[in-house]
Amino acid sequence: MTTPHLLRLDASIQTSSVSREVADSFERAWVAAHPSGVVTRRDLGAAPLPYLSETDIQAAREPGGEPTPRAAVADEVLTADAYLLAVPLYNWSIPASVKTWIDYLLVDGRLRGEVPVLAGRPAVLVTSRGGAYGPGTPKEGWDYAEPYLVRILGEVLGLDVDVVRPELTLAGVNPAMFHLQDAAAESLRQAHASAVELGNALAARFGVAA
Numbered sequence: 001m002t003t004p005h006l007l008r009l010d011a012s013i014q015t016s017s018v019s020r021e022v023a024d025s026f027e028r029a030w031v032a033a034h035p036s037g038v039v040t041r042r043d044l045g046a047a048p049l050p051y052l053s054e055t056d057i058q059a060a061r062e063p064g065g066e067p068t069p070r071a072a073v074a075d076e077v078l079t080a081d082a083y084l085l086a087v088p089l090y091n092w093s094i095p096a097s098v099k100t101w102i103d104y105l106l107v108d109g110r111l112r113g114e115v116p117v118l119a120g121r122p123a124v125l126v127t128s129r130g131g132a133y134g135p136g137t138p139k140e141g142w143d144y145a146e147p148y149l150v151r152i153l154g155e156v157l158g159l160d161v162d163v164v165r166p167e168l169t170l171a172g173v174n175p176a177m178f179h180l181q182d183a184a185a186e187s188l189r190q191a192h193a194s195a196v197e198l199g200n201a202l203a204a205r206f207g208v209a210a
Contacts, residue, residue: 004206005038006030007080011087011095013045018169018188019128023086025192026124029199030084034206040076044097049073052103060107073101074108082202083123083159087149089130094145102152116158122205123159124198125149126191130170131177162198166191
């Protein structure tokens, strides 16, 4: 039996957040199936990467040169077998730290190609949203984060992406949304359940009985 390697990425600037909590549910299910496995964590909320620089661009064009933080981030992704990304919606888009992380990956030629080296590897994206952005809602179409992330992770990097999206996370703190607290609680319950289900499903995918 192989010992899969999970890379977990957190992006919330809050140490206690819905995206982190739902990701915790997935990780607990994953670890229960792989107690001796490897979980690498990168917390972009607590330790954001410096913006991509000209030095990084030049290093990417000169294979075999001095290693850069950019190369280390790409190495981290390349060595993982599965991915857990907890990315909240900030001002209708992704956190700046996540954009920088993606820039680090896309400038690394090892991760690009007609057939991406990561093709088919599983990824779970937990994207928490303060409001509701689905069909028929007042803010339908205002979520620019999930479509971008699914395109980059799935179409560019070749990952097999599942999305878990707890919504209405601001219902408990925004008076204008207090009437939505029951709906928010149900969305959160479903998100945790989906995270556990995906954790177990990936365990089975890697040959471990859930």
